Amino acid sequence: SYELTQPLSVSVALGQTARITCGGNNIGSKNVHWYQQKPGQAPVLVIYRDSNRPSGIPERFSGSNSGNTATLTISRAQAGDEADYYCQVWDSSTAVVFGGGTKLTVL
Amino acid sequence: EVQLVESGGGLVKPGGSLRLSCAASGFTFSSYSMNWVRQAPGKGLEWVSSISSSSSYIYYADSVKGRFTISRDNAKNSLYLQMNSLRAEDTAVYYCARAPSGGDYGMDVWGQGTTVTVSS
Numbered sequence: 001s002y003e004l005t006q007p008l009s010v011s012v013a014l015g016q017t018a019r020i021t022c023g024g025n026n027i028g029s030k031n032v033h034w035y036q037q038k039p040g041q042a043p044v045l046v047i048y049r050d051s052n053r054p055s056g057i058p059e060r061f062s063g064s065n066s067g068n069t070a071t072l073t074i075s076r077a078q079a080g081d082e083a084d085y086y087c088q089v090w091d092s093s094t095a096v097v098f099g100g101g102t103k104l105t106v107l
Numbered sequence: 108e109v110q111l112v113e114s115g116g117g118l119v120k121p122g123g124s125l126r127l128s129c130a131a132s133g134f135t136f137s138s139y140s141m142n143w144v145r146q147a148p149g150k151g152l153e154w155v156s157s158i159s160s161s162s163s164y165i166y167y168a169d170s171v172k173g174r175f176t177i178s179r180d181n182a183k184n185s186l187y188l189q190m191n192s193l194r195a196e197d198t199a200v201y202y203c204a205r206a207p208s209g210g211d212y213g214m215d216v217w218g219q220g221t222t223v224t225v226s227s
Contacts, residue, residue, distance in 0.1 A: 001169075031211060033212075033213030033214070035152070035213075035214075037152075042202055042217040042218065042219055042220055043144075043152065043202070043204075043214075043217055044217070045213045045214060045215050048212045048213040048215070049211070049212060049213070054215060084151075086151065086152050088152075088154075088213065088214075090210050090211070095154070095157060095166040095167075095168075096142065096144075096154035096157060096166070096210065097154065098144075098151065098152045098153065098154055099151075100151050101151040101152065
Protein backbone atom coordinates (compact mmCIF):
# COMPACT_ATOMS: atom_id res chain seq x y z
CA SER A 1 0.00 0.00 0.00
CA TYR A 2 1.11 3.55 -0.67
CA GLU A 3 2.34 5.66 2.23
CA LEU A 4 2.93 9.36 2.75
CA THR A 5 5.44 10.62 5.31
CA GLN A 6 5.23 14.03 6.95
CA PRO A 7 7.29 15.53 9.79
CA LEU A 8 5.37 15.57 13.06
CA SER A 9 6.05 19.23 13.64
CA VAL A 10 7.50 22.31 11.99
CA SER A 11 8.23 25.63 13.65
CA VAL A 12 8.57 28.99 11.95
CA ALA A 13 9.22 32.51 13.19
CA LEU A 14 6.48 35.03 12.65
CA GLY A 15 6.84 36.55 9.18
CA GLN A 16 9.25 33.89 7.95
CA THR A 17 8.73 31.02 5.51
CA ALA A 18 7.56 27.57 6.57
CA ARG A 19 8.04 24.48 4.48
CA ILE A 20 6.18 21.26 5.16
CA THR A 21 7.24 18.17 3.27
CA CYS A 22 5.33 15.09 2.20
CA GLY A 23 7.36 12.09 1.12
CA GLY A 24 6.19 9.19 -0.99
CA ASN A 25 7.55 6.83 -3.60
CA ASN A 26 7.61 8.73 -6.88
CA ILE A 27 5.06 11.18 -5.49
CA GLY A 28 6.03 13.54 -8.28
CA SER A 29 3.91 11.42 -10.63
CA LYS A 30 0.79 11.98 -8.53
CA ASN A 31 -1.50 14.91 -7.82
CA VAL A 32 -0.91 16.12 -4.28
CA HIS A 33 -3.48 18.02 -2.26
CA TRP A 34 -2.94 19.85 1.03
CA TYR A 35 -5.38 20.54 3.86
CA GLN A 36 -5.23 22.86 6.84
CA GLN A 37 -7.06 21.88 10.01
CA LYS A 38 -7.39 24.11 13.05
CA PRO A 39 -8.46 22.70 16.44
CA GLY A 40 -12.12 21.77 16.57
CA GLN A 41 -12.67 22.56 12.90
CA ALA A 42 -13.08 20.56 9.71
CA PRO A 43 -10.16 20.43 7.28
CA VAL A 44 -9.88 23.08 4.58
CA LEU A 45 -8.32 22.49 1.16
CA VAL A 46 -5.43 24.95 0.72
CA ILE A 47 -3.60 23.49 -2.29
CA TYR A 48 -4.85 21.10 -4.97
CA ARG A 49 -3.03 19.33 -7.80
CA ASP A 50 0.40 20.15 -6.39
CA SER A 51 0.38 23.93 -6.67
CA ASN A 52 -3.10 25.36 -7.22
CA ARG A 53 -4.87 27.53 -4.66
CA PRO A 54 -8.65 27.33 -4.22
CA SER A 55 -10.56 30.57 -4.19
CA GLY A 56 -10.08 32.43 -0.91
CA ILE A 57 -6.72 30.89 -0.03
CA PRO A 58 -4.00 33.55 0.35
CA GLU A 59 -1.17 33.72 -2.17
CA ARG A 60 1.20 33.09 0.74
CA PHE A 61 0.31 29.40 0.36
CA SER A 62 2.09 27.59 -2.45
CA GLY A 63 3.03 24.04 -3.34
CA SER A 64 5.49 22.04 -5.37
CA ASN A 65 5.98 18.39 -6.19
CA SER A 66 8.89 16.53 -7.69
CA GLY A 67 10.61 13.19 -7.34
CA ASN A 68 9.81 11.67 -3.97
CA THR A 69 8.83 14.87 -2.15
CA ALA A 70 5.97 17.34 -2.27
CA THR A 71 6.27 20.59 -0.36
CA LEU A 72 3.76 23.06 1.04
CA THR A 73 5.30 26.49 1.48
CA ILE A 74 3.77 29.19 3.65
CA SER A 75 5.37 32.59 3.16
CA ARG A 76 5.24 35.44 5.68
CA ALA A 77 3.80 33.10 8.29
CA GLN A 78 1.11 34.51 10.53
CA ALA A 79 -0.19 33.41 13.92
CA GLY A 80 -3.40 32.38 12.20
CA ASP A 81 -1.49 29.82 10.13
CA GLU A 82 -0.91 27.67 13.21
CA ALA A 83 -2.68 24.42 12.41
CA ASP A 84 -2.23 20.81 11.41
CA TYR A 85 -1.46 20.28 7.74
CA TYR A 86 -2.13 17.08 5.80
CA CYS A 87 -1.04 16.00 2.35
CA GLN A 88 -3.20 13.61 0.32
CA VAL A 89 -2.96 11.69 -2.92
CA TRP A 90 -4.94 9.16 -4.90
CA ASP A 91 -3.16 5.86 -5.45
CA SER A 92 -4.40 3.08 -7.70
CA SER A 93 -3.76 0.40 -5.06
CA THR A 94 -4.83 2.26 -1.93
CA ALA A 95 -7.35 4.81 -3.27
CA VAL A 96 -7.22 7.89 -1.03
CA VAL A 97 -4.13 8.28 1.14
CA PHE A 98 -3.45 10.93 3.76
CA GLY A 99 -0.13 11.77 5.30
CA GLY A 100 0.14 11.58 9.06
CA GLY A 101 -0.10 15.33 9.46
CA THR A 102 2.29 18.11 10.52
CA LYS A 103 1.68 20.53 13.35
CA LEU A 104 2.83 24.01 12.38
CA THR A 105 3.87 26.30 15.22
CA VAL A 106 4.41 30.00 14.58
CA LEU A 107 6.86 31.42 17.10
CA GLU B 108 -24.34 28.34 -0.02
CA VAL B 109 -22.51 25.08 -0.63
CA GLN B 110 -22.97 22.94 2.44
CA LEU B 111 -22.59 19.42 3.79
CA VAL B 112 -24.27 18.44 7.05
CA GLU B 113 -23.57 15.11 8.71
CA SER B 114 -25.88 13.40 11.18
CA GLY B 115 -26.44 10.03 12.78
CA GLY B 116 -23.49 9.85 15.13
CA GLY B 117 -23.79 8.71 18.72
CA LEU B 118 -22.81 6.18 21.35
CA VAL B 119 -22.98 2.54 20.33
CA LYS B 120 -21.78 -0.69 21.93
CA PRO B 121 -19.05 -2.81 20.36
CA GLY B 122 -20.56 -5.04 17.70
CA GLY B 123 -23.40 -2.62 17.12
CA SER B 124 -24.46 -0.70 14.04
CA LEU B 125 -24.95 2.92 13.08
CA ARG B 126 -25.95 4.73 9.90
CA LEU B 127 -24.47 8.12 9.14
CA SER B 128 -26.04 10.57 6.74
CA CYS B 129 -24.66 13.59 4.92
CA ALA B 130 -27.10 16.12 3.47
CA ALA B 131 -25.78 18.20 0.60
CA SER B 132 -27.08 21.58 -0.54
CA GLY B 133 -26.07 24.48 -2.75
CA PHE B 134 -24.55 22.41 -5.55
CA THR B 135 -25.42 19.65 -8.04
CA PHE B 136 -24.81 16.69 -5.75
CA SER B 137 -25.17 14.12 -8.54
CA SER B 138 -22.12 15.54 -10.34
CA TYR B 139 -19.60 14.88 -7.58
CA SER B 140 -17.78 11.96 -6.05
CA MET B 141 -18.07 11.88 -2.28
CA ASN B 142 -15.92 10.64 0.56
CA TRP B 143 -16.12 9.72 4.21
CA VAL B 144 -13.05 10.65 6.24
CA ARG B 145 -12.66 10.06 9.97
CA GLN B 146 -10.45 11.39 12.73
CA ALA B 147 -9.94 9.50 15.98
CA PRO B 148 -9.43 11.63 19.10
CA GLY B 149 -6.02 13.29 18.95
CA LYS B 150 -5.12 11.52 15.70
CA GLY B 151 -4.76 12.41 12.04
CA LEU B 152 -7.17 12.15 9.16
CA GLU B 153 -8.04 8.66 7.95
CA TRP B 154 -9.87 8.07 4.69
CA VAL B 155 -12.78 5.63 5.07
CA SER B 156 -14.62 5.30 1.77
CA SER B 157 -15.30 6.92 -1.60
CA ILE B 158 -18.21 6.71 -4.03
CA SER B 159 -18.37 8.07 -7.56
CA SER B 160 -21.13 10.36 -8.76
CA SER B 161 -23.28 7.57 -10.17
CA SER B 162 -22.23 4.96 -7.58
CA SER B 163 -20.37 3.04 -10.27
CA TYR B 164 -17.09 3.09 -8.35
CA ILE B 165 -16.83 2.41 -4.64
CA TYR B 166 -13.69 2.09 -2.54
CA TYR B 167 -13.02 1.26 1.09
CA ALA B 168 -10.08 1.46 3.45
CA ASP B 169 -8.87 -1.98 4.51
CA SER B 170 -9.75 -1.11 8.11
CA VAL B 171 -13.48 -0.97 7.32
CA LYS B 172 -13.84 -3.27 4.32
CA GLY B 173 -16.59 -5.82 4.88
CA ARG B 174 -18.07 -3.87 7.80
CA PHE B 175 -18.97 -0.47 6.32
CA THR B 176 -21.09 0.29 3.26
CA ILE B 177 -21.16 3.62 1.48
CA SER B 178 -24.15 4.63 -0.62
CA ARG B 179 -25.84 7.71 -2.00
CA ASP B 180 -29.27 8.87 -3.13
CA ASN B 181 -28.84 11.58 -5.75
CA ALA B 182 -32.57 12.29 -5.76
CA LYS B 183 -32.34 13.15 -2.07
CA ASN B 184 -28.92 14.86 -2.27
CA SER B 185 -27.69 12.53 0.42
CA LEU B 186 -24.68 10.37 1.20
CA TYR B 187 -24.74 7.50 3.68
CA LEU B 188 -22.38 5.29 5.61
CA GLN B 189 -23.77 2.09 7.10
CA MET B 190 -21.43 0.92 9.83
CA ASN B 191 -21.77 -2.62 11.18
CA SER B 192 -19.72 -4.69 13.62
CA LEU B 193 -18.40 -1.54 15.20
CA ARG B 194 -15.21 -1.65 17.22
CA ALA B 195 -13.65 0.67 19.77
CA GLU B 196 -11.12 1.76 17.16
CA ASP B 197 -13.96 3.12 14.99
CA THR B 198 -14.48 5.87 17.57
CA ALA B 199 -13.91 9.11 15.68
CA VAL B 200 -15.37 12.23 14.17
CA TYR B 201 -16.70 11.29 10.74
CA TYR B 202 -16.63 13.88 7.98
CA CYS B 203 -18.21 13.76 4.57
CA ALA B 204 -16.31 15.60 1.86
CA ARG B 205 -16.96 16.53 -1.75
CA ALA B 206 -14.46 15.51 -4.41
CA PRO B 207 -14.62 17.29 -7.78
CA SER B 208 -13.61 15.31 -10.85
CA GLY B 209 -13.45 12.04 -8.97
CA GLY B 210 -10.88 13.35 -6.54
CA ASP B 211 -8.39 14.80 -9.02
CA TYR B 212 -8.90 18.19 -7.42
CA GLY B 213 -8.85 17.11 -3.80
CA MET B 214 -11.77 17.39 -1.37
CA ASP B 215 -12.97 20.95 -1.61
CA VAL B 216 -15.99 21.02 0.69
CA TRP B 217 -16.25 19.33 4.10
CA GLY B 218 -19.05 18.96 6.61
CA GLN B 219 -18.65 19.84 10.27
CA GLY B 220 -18.46 16.18 11.27
CA THR B 221 -20.50 13.81 13.41
CA THR B 222 -19.06 11.97 16.40
CA VAL B 223 -19.21 8.20 16.73
CA THR B 224 -18.27 6.64 20.05
CA VAL B 225 -18.01 2.88 20.35
CA SER B 226 -17.95 1.84 23.98
CA SER B 227 -19.62 -0.58 26.35
